[in-house]
Amino acid sequence: MLCDLCSTPASVAYQCKPFVMHPNLPEAIALNRDLYVCSACSALIEAEQWKDLIDRSVSLAIEQRSIPLERHFLVRASTEEFVLKLRKHLQRG
Numbered sequence: 001m002l003c004d005l006c007s008t009p010a011s012v013a014y015q016c017k018p019f020v021m022h023p024n025l026p027e028a029i030a031l032n033r034d035l036y037v038c039s040a041c042s043a044l045i046e047a048e049q050w051k052d053l054i055d056r057s058v059s060l061a062i063e064q065r066s067i068p069l070e071r072h073f074l075v076r077a078s079t080e081e082f083v084l085k086l087r088k089h090l091q092r093g
């Protein structure tokens with residue numbers, strides 16, 4: 001499994017209540033399973049360093065997917081939405 005936040009190999013699974021991304025758009029995506037994260041993202045979640053988690057996820061996504069500069073704000077907006085929803089739905093021990 002790959003990390004749901006940064007697409008590097010995942011090593012931790014968190015239970016997560018189901019939620020929907022972009023509920024008002026045609027490309028709405030439901031997350032209805034465990035969340036898989038790598039050890040680096042897990043450490044940020046445990047420390048509740050949400051801004052650092054967003055920054056890490058955005059910069060790796062831009063790099064991995066060669067996203068052009070004019071679309072970086074879209075990646076950041078959807079990552080911010082994803083992390084905000086995770087904070088509400090993640091079930092931490």
Ligand SMILES: [Zn+2]
Nearest residue numbers: 003006038041
């Ligand atoms: Zn990660």
